[in-house]
Amino acid sequence: MMQADSVLNLFECLPLGVAKEIIGKGLLPINAQATMIGNTLITHAAMELDSVRQYVSYLKICLETSCAVAEIYDLSSPPGSEGKKQHMRHTGPADVMQIANYLYVLDSYGVPGVLLECGTSHGYSSCCLSHACAMLGRKLYTADSFEGLPSTSTNEPFFEEGDYASSLESVKKSIHMLGRPDTTTYVRGWFMESLKNWEIDLALLWVDVDLYNSAKDVVTNTLAKLSRKSGFVVHEFTDFHNRVPPRDVAIPPNAIYDVLETKGIVWDSVHLHRYLGAILFKGAVAKDSFKVLPGLMSTLQSLDMRSRVYQELCESRTVRWAFALKKRFLKK
Ligand SMILES: C[S@@+](CC[C@H](N)C(=O)[O-])C[C@H]1O[C@@H](n2cnc3c(N)ncnc32)[C@H](O)[C@@H]1O
Numbered sequence: 001m002m003q004a005d006s007v008l009n010l011f012e013c014l015p016l017g018v019a020k021e022i023i024g025k026g027l028l029p030i031n032a033q034a035t036m037i038g039n040t041l042i043t044h045a046a047m048e049l050d051s052v053r054q055y056v057s058y059l060k061i062c063l064e065t066s067c068a069v070a071e072i073y074d075l076s077s078p079p080g081s082e083g084k085k086q087h088m089r090h091t092g093p094a095d096v097m098q099i100a101n102y103l104y105v106l107d108s109y110g111v112p113g114v115l116l117e118c119g120t121s122h123g124y125s126s127c128c129l130s131h132a133c134a135m136l137g138r139k140l141y142t143a144d145s146f147e148g149l150p151s152t153s154t155n156e157p158f159f160e161e162g163d164y165a166s167s168l169e170s171v172k173k174s175i176h177m178l179g180r181p182d183t184t185t186y187v188r189g190w191f192m193e194s195l196k197n198w199e200i201d202l203a204l205l206w207v208d209v210d211l212y213n214s215a216k217d218v219v220t221n222t223l224a225k226l227s228r229k230s231g232f233v234v235h236e237f238t239d240f241h242n243r244v245p246p247r248d249v250a251i252p253p254n255a256i257y258d259v260l261e262t263k264g265i266v267w268d269s270v271h272l273h274r275y276l277g278a279i280l281f282k283g284a285v286a287k288d289s290f291k292v293l294p295g296l297m298s299t300l301q302s303l304d305m306r307s308r309v310y311q312e313l314c315e316s317r318t319v320r321w322a323f324a325l326k327k328r329f330l331k332k
Contacts, residue, residue: 005033006034006291007031007032007033008031008032008033008288008291008292009031010022010031010032011286012286012287012288012289013034013037013286013288013291013292014037014055014105014286014289014292015051015104015105015107015108015289016105016108016109016286017051017108018049018051018055018108020051021049021051021052022041022046022049025049027040027046028040034291034292034295035295037292038292038295038296038299039295039299041055041056042296042299042300042303055104056300058100058132058136059100059101059104059296059300060303061131061135062097062100062101062128062131062135063093063097063297063300063301064304065128065131066093066096066097066100066128067093068178069124069127069178070089070092070093070124072177072178073088073089073124074087074088074089076088077089085163085164088124089121089124089125090164090208090235091124091125091208091235091276093297094273094274094276094294094297095125095235095273095274095276096124096125096128096129096132097293097297098233098272098273098276098278098293099125099129099132099204099206099233100128100129100132101289101290101293102230102233102289103115103129103132103133103138103203103204104132104136105285105286105289106203106204106227106229106230106285107136107138109229109286111203111227111229111230111285112201112203112227113138113200113201113202113203113204113225113226113227114138114139114140114141114201115129115139115140115202115203115206116142116143116202116204116205116206116222117129117140117141117142117143118143118144118195118205118206118208118209118214118215118218119143119144119206119207119208119209119210119214119235120142120143120144120146121144121164121165121166121208122170122171123142123166123171123174123175125206125208126140126171126175126179126184127174127175127178127179128179129206130175130180131179131180133183134182134183138183138203139185140183140184140185141184141185141187142171142184142186142187143186143187143188143189143194143218144168144171144186144187144188145188145189145190146166146168146171146188147162147165148161148163148164148165148166149161149162149163149164149165149210149211150190150211150213152211153211153212153213155249155250156210156211156212156250159211163210190217191209191217191218191221192217192221195217195221196221197221198221198222198224198225199225200225201225202222202226202227203230204226204227204230204231204232205219205222205230205232205233206232206233206234207219207234207235207252207256208235209235209252210235210252211250212250212251212252212254212255213255214252214255215234215252215253215255215256216255216259219232219259219260220259223260228281228282228283228284229281229284229285230281230284230285231278231279231280231281231284232256232278232279232280233272233277234252234253234256234276234278234279235252235275237251237269237271237272237275237276237277238271238274238275238277242274244271244277253269253277256279257269260279265281266281266282267279267280267281268280268282268284268287270287270291272290273294278290309325313325
């Protein structure tokens with residue numbers, strides 16, 4: 001699990017231009033605690049720097065967008081389906097924000113390529129990441145059978161063939177309503193076939209495919225085109241008890257490790273949030289950027305008008321003032 005308050009090198013955890021300006025202006029030393037880095041970014045002095053204002057704006061817009069898209073997906077899901085296979089989304093803002101943040105960092109280092117998402121389902125993460133990509137001028141490729149999971153093995157008992165199915169047509173509709181169709185390309189079919197001879201440079205690979213064999217197909221077919229300054233963000237990194245399963249369990253991260261191991265490629269891995277983790281090549285840039293984001297995200301969330309009003313309400317010293325606030329803001 002990540003230590004929120006570890007001491008980090010700014011060049012290892014922030015976009016390049018941001019780290020340079022923050023240090024150059026003397027706002028922070030080269031090494032600082034994660035929370036201090038997050039808090040400094042939203043100070044007036046830091047926000048006067050173009051690189052910081054651009055970065056914070058990007059994160060804030062991505063965050064608000066991913067929350068709004070999540071609300072619509074939740075409203076469109078069958079009542080009571082939250083956390084179940086019938087739900088319309090299987091990731092959330094905390095997942096997509098880690099990917100969006102690392103994309104920004106990769107951009108600052110000039111890492112070329114598209115974002116490849118494997119595992120679209122109803123397209124929640126695709127919608128959110130299409131916005132992030134559009135802001136950065138990158139392309140998003142999203143790959144799925146659009147028929148749900150393939151047949152599963154007996155050592156993956158939670159999953160069944162056809163789980164998470166959504167048709168390509170309905171995903172396209174969602175992306176038109178809630179995402180950026182202009183940056184999104186769909187790759188339809190079983191990964192074994194659809195990703196064969198993959199030829200497009202990849203900045204980052206987002207693997208949300210549930211099954212060991214599916215992840216193996218993804219990595220085997222695309223590894224050659226994936227930037228060594230980056231790596232994978234992957235789901236099923238932990239089990240239902242928030243533990244990282246042993247290496248011999250059939251889960252997607254182990255499939256990735258198995259492929260990397262056979263090729264003699266060295267990696268680092270980090271647990272990010274619930275089922276989410278990152279597997280990064282040795283030469284990956286700013287590997288600690290995943291550690292700064294959670295604190296920064298809650299700060300950005302607390303700037304939301306509803307949060308501010310709620311905070312004031314909680315802190316209001318008289319009942320009359322509390323009612324006045326409630327009347328003024330919360331009913332609007
Ligand atoms: C958990 S869902 C993805 C959830 C989605 N990222 C979200 O944010 O809601 C997993 C998806 O992986 C796809 N998938 C798994 N194995 C596959 C394979 N071998 N070929 C093609 N698609 C596959 C399934 O069709 C399913 O839609």
